Amino acid sequence: MPHLRGLPADLLGSVVALARLRRLSAGELLFAPGDRAKSFFVVARGVVRVYRIAPDGAEQLVHYLRAGNSFGEPALFGTGLFHAHAVAAADPTELLEVDGPRFLELFRSDARLASALVSGLSARLVELVTRIEELALVGADARLAHFLLRQPARSVGRELAIAWGMRKKDLALQLAITPETLSRVLRRWQGQGWIRSERERLFVLEPERLLRTAEGGGAEVRSPPAS
Amino acid sequence: MPHLRGLPADLLGSVVALARLRRLSAGELLFAPGDRAKSFFVVARGVVRVYRIAPDGAEQLVHYLRAGNSFGEPALFGTGLFHAHAVAAADPTELLEVDGPRFLELFRSDARLASALVSGLSARLVELVTRIEELALVGADARLAHFLLRQPARSVGRELAIAWGMRKKDLALQLAITPETLSRVLRRWQGQGWIRSERERLFVLEPERLLRTAEGGGAEVRSPPAS
DNA sequence: CGGTGCGTTGACATTTCTCAACTGTTGTGG
DNA sequence: CCACAACAGTTGAGAAATGTCAACGCACCG
Numbered sequence: 285m286p287h288l289r290g291l292p293a294d295l296l297g298s299v300v301a302l303a304r305l306r307r308l309s310a311g312e313l314l315f316a317p318g319d320r321a322k323s324f325f326v327v328a329r330g331v332v333r334v335y336r337i338a339p340d341g342a343e344q345l346v347h348y349l350r351a352g353n354s355f356g357e358p359a360l361f362g363t364g365l366f367h368a369h370a371v372a373a374a375d376p377t378e379l380l381e382v383d384g385p386r387f388l389e390l391f392r393s394d395a396r397l398a399s400a401l402v403s404g405l406s407a408r409l410v411e412l413v414t415r416i417e418e419l420a421l422v423g424a425d426a427r428l429a430h431f432l433l434r435q436p437a438r439s440v441g442r443e444l445a446i447a448w449g450m451r452k453k454d455l456a457l458q459l460a461i462t463p464e465t466l467s468r469v470l471r472r473w474q475g476q477g478w479i480r481s482e483r484e485r486l487f488v489l490e491p492e493r494l495l496r497t498a499e500g501g502g503a504e505v506r507s508p509p510a511s
Numbered sequence: 512m513p514h515l516r517g518l519p520a521d522l523l524g525s526v527v528a529l530a531r532l533r534r535l536s537a538g539e540l541l542f543a544p545g546d547r548a549k550s551f552f553v554v555a556r557g558v559v560r561v562y563r564i565a566p567d568g569a570e571q572l573v574h575y576l577r578a579g580n581s582f583g584e585p586a587l588f589g590t591g592l593f594h595a596h597a598v599a600a601a602d603p604t605e606l607l608e609v610d611g612p613r614f615l616e617l618f619r620s621d622a623r624l625a626s627a628l629v630s631g632l633s634a635r636l637v638e639l640v641t642r643i644e645e646l647a648l649v650g651a652d653a654r655l656a657h658f659l660l661r662q663p664a665r666s667v668g669r670e671l672a673i674a675w676g677m678r679k680k681d682l683a684l685q686l687a688i689t690p691e692t693l694s695r696v697l698r699r700w701q702g703q704g705w706i707r708s709e710r711e712r713l714f715v716l717e718p719e720r721l722l723r724t725a726e727g728g729g730a731e732v733r734s735p736p737a738s
Numbered sequence: 739c740g741g742t743g744c745g746t747t748g749a750c751a752t753t754t755c756t757c758a759a760c761t762g763t764t765g766t767g768g
Numbered sequence: 769c770c771a772c773a774a775c776a777g778t779t780g781a782g783a784a785a786t787g788t789c790a791a792c793g794c795a796c797c798g
Contacts, residue, residue: 338726357633358636358640359637362634363637367637367640391622391625395622398622398625402625402628405636406589407585409636410585410586410594413639415643416571419646419647421569424786451745461786462786462788464786464788465785465787467745467747468747649787678776689756690776694779698779
Protein backbone atom coordinates (compact mmCIF):
# COMPACT_ATOMS: atom_id res chain seq x y z
CA MET A 285 0.00 0.00 0.00
CA PRO A 286 0.97 3.57 -0.67
CA HIS A 287 1.44 6.08 2.06
CA LEU A 288 -0.80 3.95 4.18
CA ARG A 289 2.19 1.73 4.73
CA GLY A 290 3.16 1.92 8.34
CA LEU A 291 -0.36 2.01 9.59
CA PRO A 292 -1.25 -0.43 12.32
CA ALA A 293 -2.77 -3.63 10.99
CA ASP A 294 -6.20 -3.09 12.49
CA LEU A 295 -6.62 0.31 10.89
CA LEU A 296 -5.34 -0.96 7.59
CA GLY A 297 -7.87 -3.70 7.78
CA SER A 298 -10.64 -1.19 8.33
CA VAL A 299 -9.60 0.67 5.22
CA VAL A 300 -9.43 -2.46 3.14
CA ALA A 301 -12.91 -3.31 4.35
CA LEU A 302 -14.14 -0.18 2.56
CA ALA A 303 -12.53 -1.28 -0.67
CA ARG A 304 -13.91 -3.12 -3.62
CA LEU A 305 -11.68 -5.04 -5.99
CA ARG A 306 -11.90 -4.02 -9.61
CA ARG A 307 -10.31 -5.82 -12.48
CA LEU A 308 -9.64 -4.05 -15.75
CA SER A 309 -8.13 -5.12 -19.02
CA ALA A 310 -5.63 -3.08 -20.97
CA GLY A 311 -7.07 0.07 -22.43
CA GLU A 312 -10.12 0.13 -20.22
CA LEU A 313 -11.14 3.59 -19.07
CA LEU A 314 -11.45 4.10 -15.34
CA PHE A 315 -12.54 7.71 -15.24
CA ALA A 316 -12.54 10.81 -17.40
CA PRO A 317 -12.43 14.55 -16.69
CA GLY A 318 -15.68 15.78 -15.25
CA ASP A 319 -16.61 12.49 -13.65
CA ARG A 320 -17.78 12.78 -10.09
CA ALA A 321 -15.08 11.49 -7.73
CA LYS A 322 -16.71 9.15 -5.29
CA SER A 323 -13.70 7.04 -4.38
CA PHE A 324 -9.95 6.77 -4.71
CA PHE A 325 -7.86 3.87 -5.96
CA VAL A 326 -4.89 1.74 -5.07
CA VAL A 327 -3.11 -0.28 -7.74
CA ALA A 328 -2.83 -3.91 -6.72
CA ARG A 329 -1.51 -5.27 -9.98
CA GLY A 330 -0.70 -3.88 -13.39
CA VAL A 331 -0.30 -0.28 -14.51
CA VAL A 332 -2.53 2.78 -14.73
CA ARG A 333 -1.82 5.78 -16.90
CA VAL A 334 -3.26 9.10 -15.79
CA TYR A 335 -3.12 11.82 -18.44
CA ARG A 336 -4.72 14.98 -19.65
CA ILE A 337 -5.61 15.80 -23.20
CA ALA A 338 -5.51 19.24 -24.74
CA PRO A 339 -8.25 20.03 -27.23
CA ASP A 340 -5.74 19.76 -30.06
CA GLY A 341 -5.05 16.16 -29.12
CA ALA A 342 -1.73 16.65 -27.40
CA GLU A 343 -1.46 14.32 -24.46
CA GLN A 344 0.36 14.98 -21.22
CA LEU A 345 1.18 12.06 -18.98
CA VAL A 346 0.53 13.09 -15.42
CA HIS A 347 1.08 9.87 -13.50
CA TYR A 348 2.29 6.41 -14.25
CA LEU A 349 1.13 4.15 -11.45
CA ARG A 350 2.31 0.66 -10.62
CA ALA A 351 1.41 -1.79 -7.89
CA GLY A 352 1.37 -0.09 -4.51
CA ASN A 353 0.58 3.38 -5.77
CA SER A 354 -2.64 5.18 -5.05
CA PHE A 355 -4.39 7.92 -6.99
CA GLY A 356 -7.55 9.95 -7.08
CA GLU A 357 -7.34 11.36 -3.57
CA PRO A 358 -6.83 14.97 -4.63
CA ALA A 359 -9.94 14.85 -6.78
CA LEU A 360 -11.92 13.18 -4.04
CA PHE A 361 -10.86 15.46 -1.21
CA GLY A 362 -10.46 18.58 -3.26
CA THR A 363 -12.80 19.60 -6.06
CA GLY A 364 -14.85 16.42 -6.03
CA LEU A 365 -14.34 16.01 -9.76
CA PHE A 366 -11.71 14.15 -11.70
CA HIS A 367 -9.77 16.35 -14.03
CA ALA A 368 -7.83 13.74 -16.01
CA HIS A 369 -8.22 10.46 -17.80
CA ALA A 370 -7.24 7.20 -16.13
CA VAL A 371 -6.74 4.09 -18.21
CA ALA A 372 -5.45 0.62 -17.41
CA ALA A 373 -2.25 0.05 -19.34
CA ALA A 374 -1.35 -3.54 -18.56
CA ASP A 375 -3.51 -6.48 -19.29
CA PRO A 376 -4.38 -7.82 -15.92
CA THR A 377 -4.76 -4.62 -13.92
CA GLU A 378 -6.40 -4.88 -10.53
CA LEU A 379 -7.40 -1.97 -8.36
CA LEU A 380 -8.74 -1.45 -4.89
CA GLU A 381 -11.50 1.10 -5.07
CA VAL A 382 -11.89 2.75 -1.69
CA ASP A 383 -15.26 4.35 -1.03
CA GLY A 384 -14.87 8.06 -0.40
CA PRO A 385 -17.63 8.89 2.07
CA ARG A 386 -16.95 5.87 4.22
CA PHE A 387 -13.24 6.57 4.16
CA LEU A 388 -13.92 10.11 5.29
CA GLU A 389 -15.93 8.76 8.16
CA LEU A 390 -13.10 6.56 9.28
CA PHE A 391 -10.73 9.41 8.68
CA ARG A 392 -12.66 11.64 11.05
CA SER A 393 -12.65 9.08 13.78
CA ASP A 394 -8.98 8.18 13.72
CA ALA A 395 -6.24 10.75 13.69
CA ARG A 396 -3.64 8.21 12.65
CA LEU A 397 -5.36 7.82 9.33
CA ALA A 398 -5.55 11.57 8.93
CA SER A 399 -1.82 11.84 9.65
CA ALA A 400 -1.01 9.15 7.14
CA LEU A 401 -3.08 10.83 4.48
CA VAL A 402 -1.60 14.23 5.12
CA SER A 403 1.94 12.96 4.98
CA GLY A 404 1.16 10.99 1.86
CA LEU A 405 -0.26 14.03 0.12
CA SER A 406 2.69 16.08 1.30
CA ALA A 407 5.14 13.61 -0.17
CA ARG A 408 3.33 13.70 -3.47
CA LEU A 409 3.36 17.47 -3.42
CA VAL A 410 7.12 17.44 -3.01
CA GLU A 411 7.41 14.96 -5.85
CA LEU A 412 5.34 17.13 -8.15
CA VAL A 413 7.53 20.11 -7.37
CA THR A 414 10.47 17.98 -8.42
CA ARG A 415 8.69 17.18 -11.65
CA ILE A 416 8.09 20.87 -12.22
CA GLU A 417 11.73 21.56 -11.63
CA GLU A 418 12.56 18.84 -14.12
CA LEU A 419 10.29 20.25 -16.80
CA ALA A 420 11.76 23.68 -16.28
CA LEU A 421 15.24 22.41 -17.03
CA VAL A 422 16.34 23.65 -20.41
CA GLY A 423 17.47 21.04 -22.84
CA ALA A 424 16.37 17.52 -23.41
CA ASP A 425 19.66 16.18 -22.09
CA ALA A 426 19.23 17.81 -18.72
CA ARG A 427 15.64 16.65 -18.37
CA LEU A 428 16.43 13.07 -19.24
CA ALA A 429 19.47 12.95 -16.99
CA HIS A 430 17.48 14.42 -14.12
CA PHE A 431 14.79 11.84 -14.66
CA LEU A 432 17.17 8.91 -14.80
CA LEU A 433 18.94 9.96 -11.66
CA ARG A 434 15.80 9.90 -9.60
CA GLN A 435 14.80 6.44 -10.76
CA PRO A 436 15.37 3.44 -8.54
CA ALA A 437 18.56 1.78 -9.76
CA ARG A 438 20.54 -1.33 -9.01
CA SER A 439 24.27 -0.92 -8.65
CA VAL A 440 26.20 -3.47 -10.68
CA GLY A 441 29.82 -2.75 -9.93
CA ARG A 442 30.39 0.87 -10.83
CA GLU A 443 27.45 0.79 -13.18
CA LEU A 444 23.83 1.59 -12.52
CA ALA A 445 21.08 -0.53 -13.98
CA ILE A 446 17.79 1.25 -14.52
CA ALA A 447 14.69 -0.47 -15.84
CA TRP A 448 12.70 1.61 -18.31
CA GLY A 449 9.47 0.40 -16.82
CA MET A 450 7.46 2.22 -19.44
CA ARG A 451 7.38 2.71 -23.14
CA LYS A 452 9.83 5.28 -24.42
CA LYS A 453 6.89 7.06 -25.94
CA ASP A 454 5.41 7.58 -22.49
CA LEU A 455 8.72 8.65 -21.09
CA ALA A 456 9.05 11.25 -23.81
CA LEU A 457 5.54 12.45 -23.03
CA GLN A 458 6.39 12.83 -19.39
CA LEU A 459 9.53 14.81 -20.14
CA ALA A 460 7.69 16.93 -22.68
CA ILE A 461 10.03 16.05 -25.50
CA THR A 462 9.39 14.06 -28.65
CA PRO A 463 10.26 10.39 -28.95
CA GLU A 464 12.65 11.34 -31.73
CA THR A 465 14.62 13.67 -29.51
CA LEU A 466 14.72 11.07 -26.78
CA SER A 467 16.08 8.52 -29.18
CA ARG A 468 18.75 10.90 -30.43
CA VAL A 469 19.92 11.85 -26.97
CA LEU A 470 20.27 8.20 -26.01
CA ARG A 471 22.21 7.47 -29.16
CA ARG A 472 24.57 10.36 -28.54
CA TRP A 473 25.21 9.33 -24.95
CA GLN A 474 25.79 5.78 -26.04
CA GLY A 475 28.22 6.98 -28.68
CA GLN A 476 30.14 8.80 -25.98
CA GLY A 477 30.22 5.74 -23.83
CA TRP A 478 28.20 7.19 -21.00
CA ILE A 479 25.45 4.61 -21.16
CA ARG A 480 24.56 1.28 -22.67
CA SER A 481 20.95 0.97 -23.70
CA GLU A 482 19.23 -2.36 -23.87
CA ARG A 483 15.74 -3.41 -24.65
CA GLU A 484 14.43 -3.58 -21.11
CA ARG A 485 16.91 -1.55 -19.17
CA LEU A 486 19.66 0.99 -19.31
CA PHE A 487 23.17 0.80 -17.89
CA VAL A 488 24.74 4.00 -16.77
CA LEU A 489 28.48 3.68 -17.12
CA GLU A 490 29.44 7.14 -15.97
CA PRO A 491 26.88 8.39 -13.46
CA GLU A 492 28.87 11.52 -12.78
CA ARG A 493 28.62 12.66 -16.36
CA LEU A 494 24.87 12.34 -16.12
CA LEU A 495 24.86 14.28 -12.90
CA ARG A 496 26.69 17.16 -14.50
CA THR A 497 24.40 17.01 -17.49
CA ALA A 498 21.35 17.23 -15.24
CA GLU A 499 22.82 20.28 -13.65
CA GLY A 500 22.92 22.08 -16.93
CA GLY A 501 26.07 20.71 -18.49
CA GLY A 502 28.55 23.22 -17.16
CA ALA A 503 29.56 24.24 -13.69
CA GLU A 504 29.53 27.99 -13.96
CA VAL A 505 27.32 30.14 -11.86
CA ARG A 506 25.15 32.55 -13.75
CA SER A 507 22.77 34.71 -11.84
CA PRO A 508 22.79 34.51 -8.06
CA PRO A 509 19.28 34.87 -6.70
CA ALA A 510 18.73 38.58 -6.72
CA SER A 511 17.49 40.12 -3.52
CA MET B 512 -6.39 32.71 5.56
CA PRO B 513 -5.68 29.98 3.06
CA HIS B 514 -7.55 26.71 2.99
CA LEU B 515 -8.30 27.27 6.62
CA ARG B 516 -10.97 29.65 5.49
CA GLY B 517 -14.31 28.23 6.42
CA LEU B 518 -13.17 26.92 9.72
CA PRO B 519 -15.27 27.82 12.73
CA ALA B 520 -14.00 30.86 14.55
CA ASP B 521 -13.03 29.06 17.71
CA LEU B 522 -10.80 26.60 15.88
CA LEU B 523 -9.26 29.32 13.81
CA GLY B 524 -8.49 31.15 17.01
CA SER B 525 -6.77 28.09 18.38
CA VAL B 526 -4.55 27.91 15.32
CA VAL B 527 -3.68 31.56 15.46
CA ALA B 528 -2.77 31.08 19.09
CA LEU B 529 0.01 28.76 17.94
CA ALA B 530 1.36 31.36 15.59
CA ARG B 531 4.07 33.90 15.99
CA LEU B 532 4.20 37.04 13.89
CA ARG B 533 7.37 37.52 11.91
CA ARG B 534 8.30 40.63 10.04
CA LEU B 535 10.81 40.50 7.23
CA SER B 536 12.26 43.08 4.93
CA ALA B 537 12.72 42.59 1.19
CA GLY B 538 15.37 40.07 0.34
CA GLU B 539 15.44 38.46 3.73
CA LEU B 540 15.88 34.70 3.67
CA LEU B 541 13.25 32.68 5.49
CA PHE B 542 14.57 29.19 4.91
CA ALA B 543 16.90 27.29 2.61
CA PRO B 544 17.06 23.71 1.35
CA GLY B 545 18.11 21.34 4.07
CA ASP B 546 16.73 23.42 6.89
CA ARG B 547 14.70 21.49 9.39
CA ALA B 548 10.99 22.26 8.96
CA LYS B 549 9.56 23.03 12.36
CA SER B 550 6.66 25.20 11.31
CA PHE B 551 4.65 26.39 8.37
CA PHE B 552 3.77 29.89 7.32
CA VAL B 553 0.88 32.09 6.30
CA VAL B 554 1.49 35.34 4.49
CA ALA B 555 -0.23 38.22 6.24
CA ARG B 556 1.27 41.03 4.20
CA GLY B 557 3.73 41.33 1.35
CA VAL B 558 5.11 38.65 -0.96
CA VAL B 559 7.22 35.54 -0.59
CA ARG B 560 9.11 33.90 -3.42
CA VAL B 561 9.80 30.17 -3.11
CA TYR B 562 12.32 28.86 -5.61
CA ARG B 563 14.83 26.13 -6.25
CA ILE B 564 18.29 26.59 -7.64
CA ALA B 565 20.06 24.11 -9.86
CA PRO B 566 23.80 23.73 -9.29
CA ASP B 567 24.48 25.66 -12.47
CA GLY B 568 22.68 28.67 -11.08
CA ALA B 569 19.45 28.34 -13.03
CA GLU B 570 16.54 29.33 -10.84
CA GLN B 571 13.07 27.86 -10.95
CA LEU B 572 10.26 29.76 -9.31
CA VAL B 573 8.06 27.28 -7.49
CA HIS B 574 5.59 29.51 -5.69
CA TYR B 575 4.75 33.13 -5.57
CA LEU B 576 2.79 33.81 -2.40
CA ARG B 577 0.71 36.82 -1.51
CA ALA B 578 -1.37 37.72 1.51
CA GLY B 579 -3.62 34.84 2.51
CA ASN B 580 -1.49 32.08 1.07
CA SER B 581 0.24 29.50 3.18
CA PHE B 582 3.35 27.47 2.48
CA GLY B 583 5.73 25.02 4.05
CA GLU B 584 3.15 22.39 5.00
CA PRO B 585 4.44 19.72 2.65
CA ALA B 586 7.94 20.00 4.06
CA LEU B 587 6.63 19.98 7.59
CA PHE B 588 4.27 17.04 7.23
CA GLY B 589 6.28 15.17 4.67
CA THR B 590 10.05 14.87 4.73
CA GLY B 591 10.56 17.25 7.62
CA LEU B 592 13.09 19.21 5.59
CA PHE B 593 12.67 22.22 3.37
CA HIS B 594 13.76 21.63 -0.16
CA ALA B 595 13.61 25.13 -1.56
CA HIS B 596 14.56 28.70 -0.80
CA ALA B 597 12.02 31.14 0.58
CA VAL B 598 12.70 34.85 0.45
CA ALA B 599 10.60 37.88 1.26
CA ALA B 600 10.10 39.89 -1.92
CA ALA B 601 8.22 42.95 -0.76
CA ASP B 602 9.45 45.39 1.74
CA PRO B 603 7.07 45.05 4.58
CA THR B 604 6.40 41.34 4.55
CA GLU B 605 4.67 39.83 7.55
CA LEU B 606 4.16 36.17 8.20
CA LEU B 607 2.35 34.02 10.68
CA GLU B 608 4.67 31.23 11.68
CA VAL B 609 2.60 28.31 12.96
CA ASP B 610 4.41 25.91 15.25
CA GLY B 611 4.46 22.43 13.72
CA PRO B 612 4.33 20.10 16.72
CA ARG B 613 1.63 22.07 18.45
CA PHE B 614 -0.36 22.28 15.24
CA LEU B 615 -0.10 18.53 14.89
CA GLU B 616 -1.44 18.13 18.36
CA LEU B 617 -4.44 20.28 17.60
CA PHE B 618 -4.77 18.47 14.32
CA ARG B 619 -5.02 15.14 16.05
CA SER B 620 -7.70 16.32 18.40
CA ASP B 621 -9.97 17.95 15.88
CA ALA B 622 -11.05 16.24 12.68
CA ARG B 623 -12.32 19.48 11.20
CA LEU B 624 -8.79 20.78 11.09
CA ALA B 625 -7.60 17.57 9.52
CA SER B 626 -10.27 17.83 6.85
CA ALA B 627 -9.38 21.41 6.10
CA LEU B 628 -5.73 20.53 5.75
CA VAL B 629 -6.38 17.56 3.52
CA SER B 630 -8.62 19.51 1.21
CA GLY B 631 -6.14 22.35 1.12
CA LEU B 632 -3.31 20.04 0.17
CA SER B 633 -5.51 18.36 -2.40
CA ALA B 634 -6.32 21.65 -4.01
CA ARG B 635 -2.67 22.52 -4.21
CA LEU B 636 -1.91 19.15 -5.75
CA VAL B 637 -4.45 19.80 -8.46
CA GLU B 638 -2.93 23.20 -9.03
CA LEU B 639 0.54 21.74 -9.41
CA VAL B 640 -0.70 19.24 -11.94
CA THR B 641 -2.07 22.18 -13.88
CA ARG B 642 1.32 23.81 -13.70
CA ILE B 643 2.92 20.64 -15.00
CA GLU B 644 0.47 20.56 -17.84
CA GLU B 645 1.35 24.16 -18.56
CA LEU B 646 5.08 23.51 -18.65
CA ALA B 647 4.55 20.56 -20.94
CA LEU B 648 2.83 22.75 -23.51
CA VAL B 649 5.10 23.29 -26.47
CA GLY B 650 5.75 26.86 -27.40
CA ALA B 651 6.02 29.99 -25.38
CA ASP B 652 2.73 31.27 -26.76
CA ALA B 653 0.74 28.33 -25.48
CA ARG B 654 2.35 28.47 -22.05
CA LEU B 655 1.75 32.16 -21.61
CA ALA B 656 -1.84 31.94 -22.84
CA HIS B 657 -2.53 29.04 -20.52
CA PHE B 658 -1.09 30.99 -17.63
CA LEU B 659 -3.07 34.13 -18.33
CA LEU B 660 -6.32 32.25 -18.64
CA ARG B 661 -6.03 30.80 -15.18
CA GLN B 662 -5.31 34.13 -13.53
CA PRO B 663 -8.03 35.95 -11.65
CA ALA B 664 -9.39 38.55 -14.03
CA ARG B 665 -11.88 41.38 -13.91
CA SER B 666 -14.28 41.62 -16.79
CA VAL B 667 -14.46 45.11 -18.23
CA GLY B 668 -17.04 44.88 -20.94
CA ARG B 669 -15.87 42.18 -23.32
CA GLU B 670 -12.32 42.67 -22.15
CA LEU B 671 -10.47 40.96 -19.35
CA ALA B 672 -8.20 42.90 -17.06
CA ILE B 673 -5.40 40.89 -15.50
CA ALA B 674 -2.91 42.32 -13.05
CA TRP B 675 0.67 41.15 -13.55
CA GLY B 676 1.21 40.98 -9.84
CA MET B 677 4.82 40.02 -10.31
CA ARG B 678 7.84 41.09 -12.25
CA LYS B 679 7.91 39.83 -15.81
CA LYS B 680 11.23 38.28 -14.99
CA ASP B 681 9.57 36.09 -12.38
CA LEU B 682 6.75 35.24 -14.72
CA ALA B 683 9.24 34.14 -17.35
CA LEU B 684 10.99 32.02 -14.75
CA GLN B 685 7.76 30.34 -13.82
CA LEU B 686 6.91 29.56 -17.42
CA ALA B 687 10.45 28.35 -18.08
CA ILE B 688 11.05 30.80 -20.87
CA THR B 689 13.42 33.76 -21.06
CA PRO B 690 12.29 37.31 -20.38
CA GLU B 691 13.23 38.12 -23.96
CA THR B 692 10.86 35.56 -25.36
CA LEU B 693 8.11 36.74 -23.06
CA SER B 694 8.56 40.28 -24.25
CA ARG B 695 8.47 39.22 -27.87
CA VAL B 696 5.33 37.18 -27.51
CA LEU B 697 3.55 40.08 -25.83
CA ARG B 698 4.64 42.43 -28.56
CA ARG B 699 3.39 40.11 -31.26
CA TRP B 700 0.02 39.65 -29.59
CA GLN B 701 -0.31 43.35 -29.12
CA GLY B 702 0.53 43.89 -32.77
CA GLN B 703 -2.27 41.55 -33.70
CA GLY B 704 -4.68 43.35 -31.45
CA TRP B 705 -5.30 40.46 -29.10
CA ILE B 706 -4.13 42.26 -26.02
CA ARG B 707 -3.20 45.66 -24.70
CA SER B 708 -0.31 45.66 -22.28
CA GLU B 709 0.10 48.31 -19.66
CA ARG B 710 2.56 48.85 -16.90
CA GLU B 711 0.57 47.26 -14.12
CA ARG B 712 -1.94 45.15 -15.92
CA LEU B 713 -2.90 43.51 -19.16
CA PHE B 714 -6.14 43.78 -21.10
CA VAL B 715 -7.21 40.79 -23.09
CA LEU B 716 -9.25 42.01 -26.02
CA GLU B 717 -9.90 38.65 -27.62
CA PRO B 718 -10.01 35.97 -24.95
CA GLU B 719 -11.00 33.35 -27.46
CA ARG B 720 -7.85 33.77 -29.44
CA LEU B 721 -5.87 33.20 -26.30
CA LEU B 722 -7.92 30.14 -25.55
CA ARG B 723 -7.10 28.64 -28.90
CA THR B 724 -3.46 29.54 -28.49
CA ALA B 725 -3.35 27.82 -25.14
CA GLU B 726 -4.76 24.73 -26.75
CA GLY B 727 -1.83 24.61 -29.07
CA GLY B 728 -3.77 25.63 -32.12
CA GLY B 729 -2.58 29.20 -32.24
CA ALA B 730 0.61 28.56 -34.14
CA GLU B 731 -0.92 29.19 -37.52
CA VAL B 732 -1.26 32.93 -37.68
CA ARG B 733 2.19 34.33 -37.33
CA SER B 734 2.83 37.69 -38.85
CA PRO B 735 5.70 39.97 -37.92
CA PRO B 736 4.88 42.80 -35.53
CA ALA B 737 2.85 45.38 -37.41
CA SER B 738 4.67 48.34 -35.94
C1' DC C 739 2.82 -14.62 -43.01
C1' DG C 740 0.97 -10.11 -42.93
C1' DG C 741 -0.55 -6.34 -39.74
C1' DT C 742 0.11 -3.08 -36.20
C1' DG C 743 2.56 -0.26 -33.17
C1' DC C 744 7.05 1.17 -31.24
C1' DG C 745 11.41 2.82 -31.94
C1' DT C 746 14.94 4.63 -34.99
C1' DT C 747 17.05 7.47 -38.37
C1' DG C 748 17.45 11.34 -41.69
C1' DA C 749 16.59 15.96 -43.72
C1' DC C 750 14.50 20.21 -42.89
C1' DA C 751 11.94 24.09 -40.83
C1' DT C 752 11.00 26.68 -36.77
C1' DT C 753 11.44 28.34 -32.32
C1' DT C 754 13.85 29.74 -28.67
C1' DC C 755 18.06 30.74 -26.37
C1' DT C 756 22.29 33.50 -26.25
C1' DC C 757 24.79 37.55 -26.41
C1' DA C 758 24.78 42.37 -26.59
C1' DA C 759 23.22 46.97 -26.67
C1' DC C 760 19.78 50.36 -25.46
C1' DT C 761 15.73 52.52 -22.88
C1' DG C 762 13.16 53.81 -19.01
C1' DT C 763 12.36 53.75 -14.13
C1' DT C 764 13.54 53.83 -9.38
C1' DG C 765 16.14 55.09 -5.59
C1' DT C 766 20.36 56.97 -3.56
C1' DG C 767 23.66 60.27 -2.31
C1' DG C 768 26.06 64.39 -3.15
C1' DC D 769 17.28 69.04 -6.73
C1' DC D 770 20.01 66.73 -9.85
C1' DA D 771 23.27 63.15 -11.32
C1' DC D 772 24.18 58.66 -11.30
C1' DA D 773 23.92 53.78 -10.40
C1' DA D 774 21.22 49.65 -10.52
C1' DC D 775 17.80 47.07 -12.40
C1' DA D 776 13.68 45.71 -15.23
C1' DG D 777 12.28 45.50 -19.65
C1' DT D 778 12.93 45.86 -24.70
C1' DT D 779 14.92 45.10 -29.12
C1' DG D 780 18.05 43.00 -32.59
C1' DA D 781 20.93 39.41 -34.99
C1' DG D 782 22.90 34.94 -35.14
C1' DA D 783 23.38 30.21 -33.29
C1' DA D 784 21.81 26.11 -31.29
C1' DA D 785 18.40 23.11 -30.12
C1' DT D 786 14.09 20.87 -30.82
C1' DG D 787 9.91 19.88 -33.33
C1' DT D 788 8.05 18.19 -37.85
C1' DC D 789 7.55 15.16 -41.60
C1' DA D 790 8.64 10.95 -43.74
C1' DA D 791 10.54 6.48 -44.33
C1' DC D 792 12.44 2.35 -42.51
C1' DG D 793 13.46 -1.71 -39.37
C1' DC D 794 11.86 -4.56 -35.81
C1' DA D 795 9.19 -7.02 -32.56
C1' DC D 796 4.99 -9.05 -31.22
C1' DC D 797 0.43 -11.18 -32.24
C1' DG D 798 -3.02 -12.91 -34.52
